[in-house]
Amino acid sequence: MEIIKYEGYSLEDLIAQAKREHGKNVRIISYEVIDEGIPPFKRKRYSLLVQVATPEEGFFELLAKEERSEEIDRFLERIEEMIDKKIAPLKDALTQRCEVGLGEAVVPPGGEEIPFEEQFKEFTGDALDLIRLLIKKDVDPKVAKELVKESCGFDIDANKFDLNTSFFREALTNGIEKKIKFKGPLKLQKGAFRVIAFVGPTGVGKTTNLFKIASELVLNQKLRIATISIDTFKVGAIQQARSFSNILNIPFFAISDSKNLKKTIQNLQGYDVVLIDTVGRSHYDYWRLGEMKEILGGSSDFMDVILVISCNYKNSEAIEIVNRYRTFFPIDSIFFTKIDETHKPGILLNLPIKTDIPVSFISIGQKVPEDIRVLNPERMAKYILGEI
Ligand SMILES: Nc1nc2c(ncn2[C@@H]2O[C@H](COP(=O)(O)OP(=O)(O)OP(=O)(O)O)[C@@H](O)[C@H]2O)c(=O)[nH]1
Numbered sequence: 001m002e003i004i005k006y007e008g009y010s011l012e013d014l015i016a017q018a019k020r021e022h023g024k025n026v027r028i029i030s031y032e033v034i035d036e037g038i039p040p041f042k043r044k045r046y047s048l049l050v051q052v053a054t055p056e057e058g059f060f061e062l063l064a065k066e067e068r069s070e071e072i073d074r075f076l077e078r079i080e081e082m083i084d085k086k087i088a089p090l091k092d093a094l095t096q097r098c099e100v101g102l103g104e105a106v107v108p109p110g111g112e113e114i115p116f117e118e119q120f121k122e123f124t125g126d127a128l129d130l131i132r133l134l135i136k137k138d139v140d141p142k143v144a145k146e147l148v149k150e151s152c153g154f155d156i157d158a159n160k161f162d163l164n165t166s167f168f169r170e171a172l173t174n175g176i177e178k179k180i181k182f183k184g185p186l187k188l189q190k191g192a193f194r195v196i197a198f199v200g201p202t203g204v205g206k207t208t209n210l211f212k213i214a215s216e217l218v219l220n221q222k223l224r225i226a227t228i229s230i231d232t233f234k235v236g237a238i239q240q241a242r243s244f245s246n247i248l249n250i251p252f253f254a255i256s257d258s259k260n261l262k263k264t265i266q267n268l269q270g271y272d273v274v275l276i277d278t279v280g281r282s283h284y285d286y287w288r289l290g291e292m293k294e295i296l297g298g299s300s301d302f303m304d305v306i307l308v309i310s311c312n313y314k315n316s317e318a319i320e321i322v323n324r325y326r327t328f329f330p331i332d333s334i335f336f337t338k339i340d341e342t343h344k345p346g347i348l349l350n351l352p353i354k355t356d357i358p359v360s361f362i363s364i365g366q367k368v369p370e371d372i373r374v375l376n377p378e379r380m381a382k383y384i385l386g387e388i
């Protein structure tokens, strides 16, 4: 704000001059009349005090005006650019935090939230970006750290770890290779009797995927296969398994007690592989799980137990399921299903790393027999990165 004094012999002229020079918004503070000369030559002189807005204050008023000059618009654009530049790092940090979501910041009990950069302060560059991406896919932060570190070298300039490759898939595959065990394709031979039992919670895809495997073994590997269902409790379950067996033209047995199962398995020793479909149980149903253990018997040299689990499960739930099942059965491998139904398949990495159980297959859809793949490190990396 500035005060300007005008002096002259016509008050109207002085006001007009002030308005001409400083715009309509000039504010008159006061005026003084000074008598000059002595009669008869006496005349009035005026002293006018006005308040004018300084350029900064007038700026916002100018902006509010409808007809702005091109110059002002250009000036505004420049200011916007300058502001954008200034807040760019802040914007980046905010976006990353939003993308990373809940897994990204840790709140220790009774303490303050640990920011992402602080949690992963030993990493920089691509390594940090890959960790961020993995967490976005629901990979546990500790698991992400463990895996990424496997593909890092020490950046002397930054004094931090960074990826030693510029390809995320390569880096992740390398970490997965080192941290997760893969069963590979089923190693089955003609004449070498094997039993494979599929266990897991209800609805995860045990029956459907058992028959995908059966199709591969019968049609491509030309093995002699028989199937047994101990899923006698669920309505329609036996029919579902029987009709799959009929299509493949393989023998099918429905069994509900351990004595019968042992006898049937003995009678089937002339087959190459016997696949056992089990009833889906809640992992909280200890009584039913105990009953299933009773039927299947303890571990045996010729029996593998595959735990089927859906990629839809929450990480903590999946870990609890595996831990409960493994108190009843020694689990040889984890078979993941329904990868097609999730965009956050972190469970693929979290579960094998946290339980140290090898992985075998992945089901990628409902179609029998084609929607199944053998898991390997590169394929797993692709699923995590959303490349397939
Ligand atoms: N989208 C999708 N659906 C699947 C996949 N695998 C199985 N399903 C479907 O999941 C549903 C349940 O599959 P089932 O094979 O009956 O599951 P289950 O584990 O035998 O179930 P219970 O016998 O009740 O324990 C079926 O509709 C399958 O077609 C998969 O990879 N993706």
Ligand SMILES: [Mg+2]
Residues within 6 Å of the ligand: 206, 207, 208, 231, 237, 277, 278, 280
């Ligand atoms: Mg079933």
